[in-house]
Amino acid sequence: MNTKEVIAQYDKYVMSTYGRIPTVIVRGKGLKVWDLDGNEYLDFFPGWAVTGLGHCHPKVVNAVRSYLKKIIHVSNNYYNMLQGKLAQKIIENSFEGKVFFCNSGAEANEGAIKLARSYGNASGARYEIITMENSFHGRTLATITATSQPKYQKGFEPLPLGFKYVTFNDIKAVENAITDKTIAIMLEPIQGEGGINVASEGYIKALRVLCDKKDLILIFDEVQTGVGRTGKMFCFEHYGITPDIMTLAKALGGGLPIGAMVASKKFADILKPGMHASTFGGSPIACSAALAVFEAIKKEKLLSNTVRMGEYLLEKLNK
Ligand SMILES: Cc1ncc(COP(=O)(O)O)c(C=O)c1O
Structure with a gap:
């Protein structure tokens, strides 16, 4: 052809x-x-922030190839050898908690929204989630609603209830939007689709304090910013705080589809058997690729390379 x-x-x-x-x-x-x-x-x-390691990184190719010969799919009714290993790797590189695996960023965010609502509804009919103007969280019905950009929502009404939008980087706007129905604040620490808007340190720190004070869940969508893209393994590390939930996808699988929703210890056991699932989530093949991504980032010192290349590009492009 x-x-x-x-x-x-x-x-x-x-x-x-x-x-x-x-x-x-x-x-x-x-x-x-x-x-x-x-x-x-x-x-x-690099494919909407997917191919962070470049195309067909040899570590990813070899890991996937060798696992393909063993088994391709293991249902989540059983255990496989790699899902727990990858979860441990993510937790050791982020914050204490547990991981739910899925296949994409939107699915990881759906999981975060469900977990937040489940916690909120159990603690007094709290279901509202505050998200940011110009955000992007995915293309499912709930995530286009979390995404505060009308162009992604138009024509798909009625949208799910329970989302409120505020100006990015404006802590007063968040404070004013909180009601007794609020359960979570969800944001990208650096907005991608919205135009590369970086959350200030003061803003993120104030969000953390606010969430602690009001028992709200701080959700970081790190689907774009995660897995080494900002020179740290995860973007939250730049701010000296940890979120309660972090969502990942894109670069995590070195090109293979995988998503993850990481919840801190306090929220790690909210979702019980039967409450949430994903047929392909945490498949050994996707996990083998993601483990190879972590190994490559560490062995090839790619975080410091990201910083060096970022500075180089910024300087030359500014010129
Ligand atoms: C910040 C952010 N969250 C979520 C998503 C959705 O990810 P996916 O396309 O894997 O569902 C994207 C995709 O561009 C994104 O940039």
Whole structure:
């Protein structure tokens, strides 16, 4: 098949939910990708923040390949060898608690929303979640509602109840929005889709104090900022506080789909058997890839490299 034929096949059989560049990518290695016509590209767009290690990182490829020969799917009715290991790795690199595995960022955020509501409803009909203007949390019904951008919500009404929006980086706005129905505050520490807006240290610290004072759950959506992207393993580390819940996806699987919802000790056992699930969540193949990502970040000192490259790019781009 040539490029034209592949595109024609998409046009006929694939729902047109994306505005695609008319290029068929067939191969990737490190910083480079190749298209069906043999053109080579330097990939400045690592798949919506997924390919943090570059394409087909050898550690990820080898880990996945060797596990594929053993078993591909293990249902969550059983245990597999890697899910607990990956959870331990995430916890050891973040804060004390437990992990729920799923397949995407939206799904991780859905899990966080459900956990928050479950805790809130049990402690006095508290279900409202405050999120930020210009946020982005995913494309499911609950997460487009958490996403305070009308363009993602329009046409999909009625939206789920219980979300309130405030200006980002404005602690007074949050304080004013809290009612006796509020259970959580959810935000990206650096807004991605909203335009690379960085939460100030004072703001995050004040949010932590506010949540402690009012028994509210502080949810960090680290789907974009997590797994080394900001020069720390997780962005919350820049602020000297820990969130109560952190959601991850994107770069976590080195290109394979995996999502995770990490809850601190206090909230780690709210969701009981039967309350939440995901068929493919924490599959050994996805976990093998994510474990290889952690290993690569550590062994290849990629966090310090991220800082160095970030400074270099900033300086040159500013010039
Ligand atoms: C901050 C943030 N949260 C959640 C999501 C949704 O992730 P997914 O597309 O894996 O559902 C995204 C995707 O761009 C995101 O940037």
